[in-house]
Amino acid sequence: MLVEHEQEHDYETLMADPATSAQLVNVQINGVWHQFPKGTRLIEACEQAGSYIPRYCYHKKLTSPGNCRMCLIEMGLPKMGPDRKPELGEDGKPVINWMPRPQISCAQDVSEGLGVRTDSPLAQECRKGVMEFLLINHPLDCPICDQAGECRLQEFSVEYGNAESRFLENKVKKPKNIELGPRVTLDDERCILCSRCIRFCQEIAHDDVLGFIDRGSHSVLTAHPGKRLENNYSLNTVDICPVGALTSSDFRFQMRVWFLKETKSFCTSCATGCNTIIGTRQDAIYRQTPRENNAVNSSWMCDYGRLNFGYLQSDKRLLQPEILSGDKLIAAEWNVAITHAAVQLKHFSGWEIAILASGRMTNEELWLTSRLAKILGVELIDIVPRQGPGDDILLSTDRNPNMNGAQILGVTRWPGARLRDITDGIISGRVKALVALGENPIEIGLTFAQLQALPAFVVMNLLEDESISAATAVLPSFGFAEKRGSMINGKGRLQRLNRSVRGPGEARDDWEILRDLIQAYSGQNSETDSRPGGIHSIEDVFRQMSESFPQFAGLSLSKIGDLGVQIFGTEATR
Amino acid sequence: MAITVSRPKLNWSERLYLPAIAAGMAITIKHFKNMLFGRTKVTMQYPEEKWDSHMPEHYRGAPALVRDDTGRVRCVACQLCEFICPPRAIKIIPGEIPAGDRFAKVEKFPHEFDIDMIRCIYCGLCEEVCPEQAIYLRKDYAITGFTRADMVHNKEKLLEIGGVMHGVVLKWNEKK
Amino acid sequence: MDYFFLTISLVKIVALLAVVLGMMNYTVYAERRISALIQDRLGPNRVGPAGLFQPIADAAKFLLKEDFTPGHVNKFYYWLAPCLAMIPAITTLAVVPFGSTLFGVPMVIADINVGVLFVFAIASLGVYGIVIAGWSSNSKYPFLGGVRSTSQMISYELSLGLAVIPVFLLIGQLRLSEVVRYQIEHGWMIAPFVGDWANPHKWLLAIPMMISFVVFTIAIFAETNRLPFDLPEAETELVGGYHTEYGSMKFGLFFLGEYVAMITGSAIIVTLFLGGWHFPSIPDGSHGWGWGLVNIFIFFSKVAVLLFVFIWVRWTLPRFRYDQLMRLGWVFFFEIALANIFLAAIILAYFPQ
């Protein structure tokens, strides 16, 4: 970590202070002395000091093979006198013995008295040369290359390269458009042989499938014989590939990256809650990419979560509130549908009603659900647990993103424990009304006929499923990318969803639907103990929620920040 | 800062304005006469007379997509023109060229390419930005239609206007 | 009152109206063509031969346009204003002798003895059309146009009235046919070549007449809102001035009203200063109906020449600034016209024939 870099230090005083010199070392970067903790990578130190060094093979989460040579700099060690003490120059600082040849900065840790020149004529010349070599065989693919716009090769070529090529011979031809795995497409001509993808597979995904074959300019990246890049983390190689050699088959040719609006969010496909950036254009989601958060997902995310957004734009989305009239569902205005649902629920007392909530709901929605349960007098409320195979990298076995929220907010204590009672109650006819929020009751063992027999079956969901046609009121709601709200991941971290696209059709934000339902049922825009203020925005929901639950005390949606807040458990740093 | 403009001093005949008015009227009547007797000729009778043959090489008419000598639609759907277009007249949906195709090497092509000619301001930035020499402003200028939909040029229409462009760089050759 | 008189008057009214309205349409056409030629363009030349049917197409366009009344206007006055702009301009023509006689019938609709007073009385009503239009439109540009118009008209009506006094000092009557008769006998007011033209007294008198003519003509420019006095509708400053809020035929009425006013103004100038229907060595209608028609033709030809001057001036001169306009009216023309009356009176009193 960087301690000081703006200020120039008096070398003598720093040397004389044993407390600082124990953890910090002094490094001269472009003539200015800085202090860095021992063990800092030189390339990182220079970046923190404000001199970014271009790099291809170096990735801070991976080992440094030092094979691209883009990060060459001039380096020197302090000149030692006969007494093994650094010789001091006229300005009282150590004299640096510059090495005659450039060194790579990505494989070097800082050391005491180290001197670096990142922008000297030699360093500039080196970059120019490396760029020229990299581009010798590089195809003129930018117009069809998905990386264009976020391509390191393009960027550094503009900054450090030449405008023209001096290469007269034919370029080496290599395989293009290879399916490396189900989700990754490789273009070997574009590969600059940085080996980031190979190292990722070995070190992070623990699935050693990639390697280089052949020699010299004929070297190509390929999968080991008989293997495919098909592990659940394969798409991270696309993210870290500095060029367009590895592309996502899903995102391939869909949209140029410069059109994408980037919204910070997190993945809701399992309890890990990997931080993401959602790339959208004109209310369509094109891709999700991981966002660095060392307390949650480092820089990675799994393919399953990354690609799990297509359902938001499927034609199964519910677009229009509906109510049962006669024996058919007909489209209705929102206020009509809400009133209809509320009136239906009024026919029953609390013990005749069951609520099936979801671990995919946000804290705000779950809190409103618990308020609704309280107003209705409902005891029979539970969420549906959702399990799947996990791994020890990121993917959690708990596929509900907000099970912790449901427990903290008291919607359920043992998730799934009361599902039995709900199904039994409905089958026996004791339960006459069911409110299903984002869940399909058929999945917990009920049949369509049993649902159809219910006098009142209110559904709030975003996709059409088999149970919908049994409903007496359908309230279409938003998906994770369409709304704001917070969730608590499996490790107790409160994180925030941001809206990246508008919801489709007449669908509405879930908290609004629940608020309106409560209001239509009780006549109060708030909760039963008539707290002042009422609920007019998602911030109001959070505020009222944080008043009742100490875990959220002092927080608000904006205070959660992009990286989230740990509200219980320990911060696990990867 | 205030600037004081010094007014010219007028003598009495100038202050009368009448000579100036008479001079002005003499000028206008001269123009009138010359025009009346056909001595000045500046107006072109548009639909009957057209400028087409005098149109300079750099004329910026309707933007259009071109094919090259090999018959390939040159556009590769890089969407740079869509990005640069100031009034956002261009809409492209890219597609992937299937493996067996003659031009499979190019990989990408415009599945749909629409230019809304109501929006287009004939600025020529699309031509300038295109890295593939695929879009050119041609000499068609009388773009008309009865509905808004008529005024959207789709890919077929754009290729029809564009025709074949000779002498462009053929960078997608198998050899290159 | 006998039926003969009634029928004859009716026929005269209809005929005159037809001629004037036709002339009005073609003045618009002429304005567009002449302005175009002056500016080295061609002007409307597509509808019919040389664009001659353009006025008909324009009229059809005006009539077929949606007759739209904005919601914020004062409806009654909003509708009234265009009529007020058109009617006085046409009515004035009733007292102007536009020919000698045809089959013994004098070619004037109402040869009343207060002729010129009638002209002023009715013409000054025209300002109401503009003021009411500006006020009832209930929006700022028309309002400014209306205000400008009021002060402009009032200022220039003064010069207008004073400028003709020398003419009537000389003739001693207000009847317009008398003015024409005097000119036939003694030569045109500003060009006394006929009659006793050798008389130096005539030439002396021509000085105040010339001044009257210039002042009167300029005042008529101002009264008809023609450039360089078109401040009430100055497009560059006031959008459209008093008729900004008008559309379709209501706008058309304002537009045409302006041209009718021009025709009326020219007719009066012709009558007062340019010998009316008279042209040297052409006999009057008592020598046969053919000559009667020729006289009428002469009258309208003179009007047409003046209209050309109107148009010519419009496409030559720039618009006055408002303070210049007021200064010109009050400090300049008013004084000149006043002095001119004395000049004429002195000539008449001390240099008898």
Ligand code: SF4
């Ligand atoms: S990898 Fe970069 S430089 Fe190479 S074609 Fe793609 S965008 Fe262009």
Ligand code: SF4
């Ligand atoms: S495919 Fe990309 S990440 Fe892998 S070696 Fe090539 S350039 Fe590096």
Ligand code: SF4
């Ligand atoms: S000419 Fe300009 S406005 Fe028209 S399509 Fe091209 S970039 Fe867009």
Ligand code: SF4
């Ligand atoms: S810039 Fe050229 S190649 Fe790219 S999409 Fe437009 S026309 Fe096609």
Ligand code: FES
């Ligand atoms: S980044 Fe240092 S050698 Fe590649």
